[in-house]
Amino acid sequence: MNKVLIVGNGFDLSAGLKTSYGDFINSELFTSHSGSLLFDRLKARYVKSKWVDIELFLKSYARCISVPSRRVDLLSGEDRRALHIFLKNDDHLDQATENFHEEYVSLKKALVDYLNDQDDLGKIDFKNGVDRYFSENHTSKKFNAVLTFNYTSQALRKVFSGCDPPDILHLHGSLVQNDVVFGVDDQVEGVSEEFLFLTKSDHASYGKFPSLKSIALESDEMHFFGLSFGETDDSHFRPLFEFLSSDDARIGRRLVARGVQTQWGGDEEIISSINRRKLHFYVNGRNGYVGIRNRLRHLVGQKVSELKLLNEVSCFDVSQSDVFKIDQNWLDEHSV
Structure with missing residues (x-):
């Protein structure tokens, strides 16, 4: 699984759906x-x-x-x-x-x-070029999988309708399967045991797919769109970003680069695995950028430098008519 797209509700909102x-x-x-x-x-x-x-x-x-x-x-x-x-x-x-x-x-x-x-x-209306961007991105180098925190599926299906679609994995269940995971994380201090039905991990479909950290071990590129990385999903994101900002991430890449056999592949992955992992974050203007930056700093325990040194990190603004790669001029202009 070399290239994955991970989406949250911001993706459906960008498609014009009223899902907040x-x-x-x-x-x-x-x-x-x-x-x-x-x-x-x-x-x-x-x-x-x-x-x-x-x-x-x-x-x-x-x-x-x-x-x-x-x-x-x-x-x-x-x-x-x-x-x-x-x-x-x-x-x-x-x-x-x-x-x-x-x-x-x-x-x-x-x-x-x-x-x-x-x-x-019939309600989907992408206005910012996101559908075209990801469709073309998929055509140039196929997404092996899309992991979504959304219960919905039509916006993703529309984006990939004109090509060989990737697998779509619903981490929190789906409307189609009627197995939605809706609740709180396991950090429930002060909550009576009789209310533990609230926890996401208490749902039958929770944990159906591998952890994001496991996905990272397999991936050369990870694209994050429409996610706030909020505390309700810390169980997914904290282990992922702690791993990506640690020496474990570097060692893991070296092991694969040396051709050590793992469950994710062997010698055929050696060349592509030598380079740093690419992490692409898509944000909605200045406020979106600031929010993601602050949450990532929280998730990695202030180790943002390590995250950027161990991985090739890029951010993209999707608030305009086209997806724009954020550079220093953009940061200066937006006072961030």
Whole structure:
């Protein structure tokens, strides 16, 4: 697997699909669940902040109703703000605890139903040349696989419709297979064991495919598009980037370069494996660049220099009509 594309929800958004959490919360489908404590608190959070990560909200919600002796004042300030301190009495706590699993399942089903309606070829409208860019990129050197964190598939299928398509692997399940992984990571300190159904690893389809670190060992090129590298997916990205910024990455490349037999191939890969791995990051303008830069610095533990020395790192701006490779002039002009 020499060349892979890894995509997140930003890819669907670039295709004109209304797949953000905000789009979902503002939909008629979401509003139809008014009266549900979980739905109502989630809506209130979004209205106040104009943005919400539903998975992070679920973790805060679970912590809030897991507090020993139901002491809301024991919560961290972040968790209290996330919920607007809505659990003001035992009645609210009883209702939230008793109905949490049922409401969580309803929330997941509503999200799936909403995305099924959005995942429509007729709604796809790439305006920034992304579809043409990746189609041509695939033609010049085939992507061996596309790994997607999205439940949807139509935008990717459209991009590769005019050529021999790569394998598309849904890391968090898909709408087609009805096996979506929706929840929080395993870092659930303060969450009662009765709510561990929230964890992504508790889903039946989680772990169906190899880890991103394993994929990196096989890859000469890795393209990242539409990803925020947020903390809800730390279990995927932290091991990957810790590996890519460590001497282990260098040693691994040398082993393959010497023709050591591995499960990923042998002598025929020697020449292509001598060069540094290419890492391509696609960002949406200045804010996208700053966000990715800061998250990568967090993931590699400040070892950005090592990441760039061990790998050939390039960034591309996709906010304009064409994909543009970011250079120093772009960085200076955008004050980053």
